[in-house]
Amino acid sequence: MSHRLGGPRQERLLAALLLNPDRLVTMDVLIDVLWEENPPVTARRQLHNAINLLRRGLDSAHFLLFTERHGYGIRTSGAFLDVALFEQGVDDARRQARQGERPLAIRTLSAALDLWRGPALAGLAGQAVENAAAKLNEQRLAARETLISLRLAESEGTDLIPELTALVAENPLRESLRHKLIFALYRAGRQSEALAAYEETRVLLAAELGVDPGPDLRTLHSQILRNELEAAAPQPEPPPSGDTLPYEIPDFIGRAKELERLLDPAGGTNAPTVVITSIDGMPGVGKTTLAVRAAHLLAERYPDGRLFVDLHGHTPGQRPLDPAAALDLLLRSIHIPPELVPHDLVSRAARWRSELAHKRFLVVLDNAENDAQVRPLLAGTSGSSVLITSRRRLTALEGATSLSLDVLTDPEARELFRRIAGHERTEGFADEVGRVVTLCGFLPLAIRIAASRFRHRPAWTLAYLVRRLSDERHRLAELSAGDRSVMAAFTVSYRHLGPAHQRAFRLLGLHPGPDFDEYGLAALMDVPVAEATDVLEDLLDVHLLIQHDAGRFHFHDLIAQYARMRAEQEEPEQEREAARHRLDEYVLDLGLACERLIDSGRQTSGVAAAPTSALPGLSTPEDVKAVIGAEHRTIAAVTAGAGPQACRLAAVLGPLLLGQGYADEALSCYGHGIEAARAAGHREGEALLCRSLGLAYINRGRFRDALRTFGEGLAIEEARGNAHGAARMLANMGIAHIRLGEYAEALSHLLRASPAIERLGTLRDRAALLGNLGVVYTYRGRYEEAADCHLSALELNSTLGNQAVEVNGLMNVGWAYTRAGRLEEAMDHLQRALTLGDQVGAKEDAGRAMFLLADCLRRLGRHEPALEQARGALIAARAMGSQDIEGHALLILGLIHHDMGELNLAEECLARTLTLAGSTGQSFKQVTALDGLGKVAASRGHREVALTHWRDALEIADRLGLPAVDELERQIAEA
Template identity: 35%
Template sequence: MSTGTADSARGEFASLLRGLRGRAGLSQEELAHRAGLSVRAVADMERGRTRGPQRRTVAALVAALAPGEAGAEALERAAAGGRPRPRATPAAPAGLRLPRDVGDFTARDADLARLRALAVDPGTGDPPVVLVTGQPGLGKTAFAVRAAHGLAERYPDGQLAVDLHGTRTPPADPREVLLVLLRACGIAENTVPQDTEGRADLFRTVAAERRMLLLLDDAADEDQLRPLLPAAGPVLTLVTSRNALTGLEGAHRFSLGVLRREESVALFSRVIGPERVAAEAQAARDLADLCGQLPLAVRIAAQRLAARPQERLARLAAQLADEGRRLDALRAGDLQVRATFALSYGLLDPLARRVLRRATLAAGPDFSPQTAALLAGTTLREAERCAEELADRGLLQPDPAAERYRFHDLLRLFAAEQLAEDDPAGLARAQETTALWTLARATAAALHFDPERSPAGDPDRATAPHGTEEARSWLEEERAQWLDALGRALADGHHREVLDTAEAMHWFSDRAQEWEQWARVFLDSVAAARALGSRRDEAVHLNYLAWAYNLCVRDPASGLATARAALAVAREVGDLLQEGWAHGYGAGALQRLGRHEEAETWLEESADCHRRNPAPQARLAELSTLNALGAHLRSMGRAGEALDLHRRSEALCRVGIPGQSAELLALYRDNTFHHLARDLGGLERWAEAEPLLRRALVGFETAGMAAWSEPVRLDLAITLRRLGRSAEARAMLEAARRGLAEQSHPRQAEAELELMEAIRSGS
């Protein structure tokens, strides 16, 4: 359309609109209100400043003015005359055509089906915008291209693809992108406005009349993207971005994840052939795992193998198994995993880069913002901000339920390489600071479970756990971190801190007996005691270690050797309490080794040590030993003798122990009730056993002692079966089986057998 023709059309539309508004008796403000337009928009149209208003704008004016059929048609003709007329464009320019589809594209079937359904029925009147996001290397572009080719027939007016260079500096300017798009749509360059807003308005006008597919690849941010999005018409826009673009309104989001192992193996098969994969099936699975199921990494490995048809898959798997060589090996021509990650890393600000690379020093599979803050030497608030940004950019994976983050395996390797940017001495200081802070928090948290001491010494009272529930959650979530801190502090010579933390864990360890790591904790504390030259502490922590070997690791041979070492040190320093405990832990190991007569002798010696010791702590130890001796006698078929011993324990509980808390004495009392009930069961006095078991169960559940409550639940279920209360017994057996399995408790097999017997017998 010539400039003169367009000007004439605009003038005709303006004149018609002024006349119709006048006949309707409306002011510009009233017309704007009725039509849902701005007053400025109405004024510009009446002055001939607006190039051919869109059909929906004309429809809104007609609805407000009610000019009749002839008037409506005249208004639409005048508007259409002013709209830009594209030149004939049978195909998009070469630079804007869809990229080639990958013939061996694998997986994503469910996401592709969802996207096709969205194209058929967007669910709203607005043109659908599909946003495909995820970490680098997930194949976002390949997915969008596959979808675009599959949908091309639905968009006969064209399919345009633009690279927005979101991972480059600077990214594509939306003003320039709009010019390219308008030229591709056949708009003469000399009719295109100079400003971004004008170009965006013109592109929306053109797109509103077309059934078109638009692929905007590698978007940087919302500001770059918004001017490029059609506002009306049958246009489907596919956007890919490494960033979450959380501020983008109304988009249909597709967050891609890594492949499943079988999908990765399928991609290998498509690239190098199923026969080659079948010949080394395990190596193919290993390769998939070593690539972290990341599509880019899997494709690179596959294409390397395709270029070397004689190379064995196992050879490449062996190369990738070396973490130091893995990223070097994951390159094929111009495809490189490291380079892909580097694009995203280079766009981060200095603090975010420091948080990312130093977070690789965190122990365990995930980490908290607090750990990231300590390692990076920044505030918690800044670390939280950086972690959220890194998650939005696909460089960290947020936990769906907790404020914790994890790395993809390959991203962790890449980020760890960037530690070369840091001064080694500064890194060492950051790790030492983090370890000591973490140990102080762990010590304070563990003291929530110590009935004789109150929590103290937390390094940050504002974020400190409150109460046993929060304390346990922190100790569980940060287990890998404080265990690593314990070892690091030991290596750095902070022996007192190691010893204090392990001592604080003593009571908490009873509530988490299923943790095998307790042996590691007390190995470190024994080493710390020896480094400090404290023989008494050495005896104490050797006894803790013997307990861990017996109950947590279930290594009675090591338990016996450690108890003997504790006994020797205790005798050397004249510590009767630790001598008694050493006899008790040694007896437990001997019993597990099947040396029952020796175990009985050691238990009697333990009881004698405690009986001769006037200290209040010895009374608690005597209770424990009497209960253990009674349990041993019961296991030897001497339930009557066991019952007599446990009656003595019950008498000690009734008398009480000066200086001991009611909470602690309640635990010992409930433990004694459990033993008494088992003795009575051994004598088939089931009715007498039931109330004792119920009291013990309530007490342990109230105290949160699952390691003690679940065996009681099993014994109560057995008692109920013997009393003929089948339905109640079976429900309790099922609960006990679940609880014992969660702890990997030695009695879970017994629970399974009891439940199977109950099912078979119908009782």
């Protein structure tokens, strides 16, 4: 029966529908079939018109087109489809061969093959049609192979050689065909040709694939050589009982490592037991796509059948498929008549295992809900393999190996987007494509939807798509096209959670940090830590959370947005605020616990010390180091969103962050804290945070900003009549002047602060003042006075038992002794400072101790260990973002390289020091760097260059009253 169609497009449309009989084909798929990468704006209307024309041209007695919301389908009697008749004939022949009726099987299979009148879907173009044709042509070739095997088993041979020769020429790498040709040649008495055909095969496989012939071919070759091959052909492999694999997605991208693992030759048919692989991952990550791709690549290893069943574990609007129902589908897919399918689950599972025994099947169980759903569906003996996909880690599935799928890499994500969106519209827009896939979180489903929407909207530009996706509150809504939606995929997983887990998921959406642990969740939920731990592990198992570091969890960006949306929709505002407040209190309690452990002498104004939250165990400074290292970004994010509480949080947590080397986060905390204090009229808190912010600016080398901030704090304290607070502010201004090399101003501020500090200050205040006076005296060459100040400060700090500030005292004593020439004593103090600094996590002071120790070792002539310490200081400085320490480290490195005669390295380090010192106004470093550059020039014989550097240094030193004046004048005079 023939039907007149309106041209190639009508033919492709009909082919697409007939390849999926009795199934809905979405409009997006049909548009892809008809127009591929260049659909017109009117594609949907044209598709609708084409369906109407097709409906009028078909014989309604045999074909019935039906329409649903998202697409179209065709209902037809299978008897009127050649492909159905062919598949039925292949299945009948298989059954007949199993029953020993080979002649009948040969006739049945020959009749089935006679239905072919050329290549499948000949004359139709397009990627989707070509993929379908490739699958059908593969089925035809497999059937021809089976027919040849049956004829060989019936003692035919000579007559098959021409056909086999032609098939081998068409499929040169198909070993099974070469096996049959070699056997037919041997049976025909052409042994030398058979051996030559084997050698040709070996050379071809080595050249093309870099592999040897498979075990079956090698065994056949050995038997021919030894003349041990019986005249009877080996039993032919029966035709596959079924192939229900979906078609491959034509734009499959990447996943090379994952495919390599799934195609591991150690598995499959050579494995001693059934091979079970579970592919798990978050919604939309591409589990099914990967499984289907792998199944097609593995197909030849499983000649008895390749089966696919969707278990609907996470399908919108459908209940998960009952194991008994799944077994019914599987048994009928291998053509067990319905009347022979047992009624109960146990009997069906037993029949299924019996049917698969001693056969080679590949079974894909897609979209599994849990282990219990899958377990009855597994084969019981070796030879078969099972691929399972699930959003849940199937950890209790005996004998299964797990492959957890991550999002795409950046190059893979970009290529997927370009391939779907069309290269002609993405060429030359690499930055925009990169931004789109980043906003999609590198999630394949999101990228496919974004690319598909872009492709079908010719008026859109990539910049416009980026703007639409950049709106975080509407991004999930943007990632929806037809019946595909990122939000729908997430919703199915969310609805599978129990009430407690749903609440945890929502409240985690309120967490402002980049990651979290069980203590943070316990605070949000107001539950015991053990319960929070179990919830996090459960959410991880269903891939709603990600874990890259032990004990730390985070969301994928899109899931985080979905969780926040759920919280806003389902959590009352009062409960959201209560949860945030509990998290704020937890972070504050954590900070106080850390402070008590490593900075016991510090007094935080206006903050209660009694913890109300469950806290991680903290017993050593190393514990504090680890906790702040894990939580520093969360601390900054919590403070930024804490509103009025930001003042309290910043007062406690800012110094901790700064002391542990997280200056950027400390600056953020202080900024938000000051804003909150000003908004509340909290002058005491504002002054406290001005002092802390100024110290943070000093850490970052922003000394003028520090002086400005200290000045604001001083004005507040003087207006409040707080003499102690004003004195502390003056003392800190002295520190900023020290770092600027303004030693006269530094000494003036420190001496102004001294009476109030002596009268009202704490032991810690007095120790800090003495230490800073010692620093000024050291820079001015008054080394013995400096050492006395530092020793007195060290004694006070030891009395306090505060190891964090004790590090600073040891370091300063060592520095003064170094300048005084007491190098062995200096080295002892500096090494103690470095060891203690590492223990308590005082990163900044440890960095300073390293470059000071390097200078001491240099003066002792121990250049190699000096280099090691200076380089360590440089690395630590860059990790902390401290330009001050970086400049000192470069300065010492330059001096070391000069002493070692490495003048190029010395010049480079000193020049970079001079640049850093100039940008931050650090005069002492400028003088020393210029002096060093002068010595480098003098070593090269460049007298005038050296004099220029020394005169520049002398001008600065003379203005500041530095002890280097005399030495510089001597050098200039001698030059």
